[in-house]
Amino acid sequence: MPETPTAFQRGHDHDRCVRHALSAAADHCREAGLRLTPLRRKVLQAVWRSHHPLGAYEICDALVAEGDQVLPPTVYRALDFLERNGLVHRIASLNAFIGCNQMGRHSNGRYLICSDCGSVAELPPDELLERFAFEAGAMAFEARSVRLEAVGRCAACAAGTTGP
Numbered sequence: 001m002p003e004t005p006t007a008f009q010r011g012h013d014h015d016r017c018v019r020h021a022l023s024a025a026a027d028h029c030r031e032a033g034l035r036l037t038p039l040r041r042k043v044l045q046a047v048w049r050s051h052h053p054l055g056a057y058e059i060c061d062a063l064v065a066e067g068d069q070v071l072p073p074t075v076y077r078a079l080d081f082l083e084r085n086g087l088v089h090r091i092a093s094l095n096a097f098i099g100c101n102q103m104g105r106h107s108n109g110r111y112l113i114c115s116d117c118g119s120v121a122e123l124p125p126d127e128l129l130e131r132f133a134f135e136a137g138a139m140a141f142e143a144r145s146v147r148l149e150a151v152g153r154c155a156a157c158a159a160g161t162t163g164p
């Protein structure tokens, strides 16, 4: 039986997801010579609060609630940095962000969006996306990012289990 992505597993050890993501991000930035400033780290941490995509304003509100006096443009700039460097991905159809669980500066991605619980899981980029980008290139179109978003229902929602 195929494995259920962690994002859809109710009651999983999410602290573990957060710890792993933040330490992988720190490693990635150190290796790539990028500056993970305290603000960028806080924004990344806010995005990782759950597997539900967060919009820029929600992130801003979360930081303000924690006592940080940040304005939306500052958060936008931090998100832009995180997205450009593959630490977060923007879910286009929701205009919201999720943390990347396979750190590696990939701009192509496949996303499973559960419209019942709102969680989003990421699948690694595959040859389908590469072929799409390749065909775009053959038409002299430089595809900077190729994404596929599947909207539907996760196994936990289909089974009727409740909870985050």
Ligand SMILES: [Zn+2]
Binding pocket: 006, 007, 012, 013, 014, 015, 017, 018, 051
């Ligand atoms: Zn998690």
Ligand SMILES: [Zn+2]
Binding pocket: 086, 089, 099, 100, 101, 102, 103, 106, 109, 122
């Ligand atoms: Zn990713």
Ligand SMILES: [Zn+2]
Binding pocket: 008, 114, 115, 116, 117, 118, 119, 153, 154, 155, 156, 157, 158
């Ligand atoms: Zn669901």
